[in-house]
Amino acid sequence: xxxxxxxxxxxxxxxxxxxxxxxxxxxxxxxxxxxxxxxxxxxxxxxxxxxxxxxxxxxxxxxxxxxxxxxxxxxxxxxxxxxxxxxxxxxxxxxxxxxxxxxxxx
Numbered sequence: 001x002x003x004x005x006x007x008x009x010x011x012x013x014x015x016x017x018x019x020x021x022x023x024x025x026x027x028x029x030x031x032x033x034x035x036x037x038x039x040x041x042x043x044x045x046x047x048x049x050x051x052x053x054x055x056x057x058x059x060x061x062x063x064x065x066x067x068x069x070x071x072x073x074x075x076x077x078x079x080x081x082x083x084x085x086x087x088x089x090x091x092x093x094x095x096x097x098x099x100x101x102x103x104x105x106x
Contacts, residue, residue: 001031002056009063012070024064 005027011020042050086093 001027001034002053002060005031005060006056006063009060009067012067014074017071020067024067 005024008020008023008027013020
């Protein structure tokens with residue numbers, strides 16, 4: 001599941017973003033359900049596998065943080081475009097009107 005998380009978090013296609021987010025959430029939920037079943041004592045093979053999972057977990061956290069940052073960046077850009085369109089349609093909407101004459105007739 002950890003490897004699947006790494007692969008899914010690398011998909012950056014905007015048109016498949018909703019599917020990617022749903023897949024990541026499902027994998028995280030499944031992984032959370034499996035974690036309580038991990039109990040000691042461990043065999044040497046299981047300890048080696050656990051160490052590799054801990055190392056991979058750092059990579060997963062980085063990839064998910066990058067994916068989240070990409071989404072945040074897209075949201076900020078979208079909001080900026082929206083604000084620019086509003087300013088283009090009505091350029092006098094954000095003008096300070098303290099003590100100035102503004103003709104409301106257009």
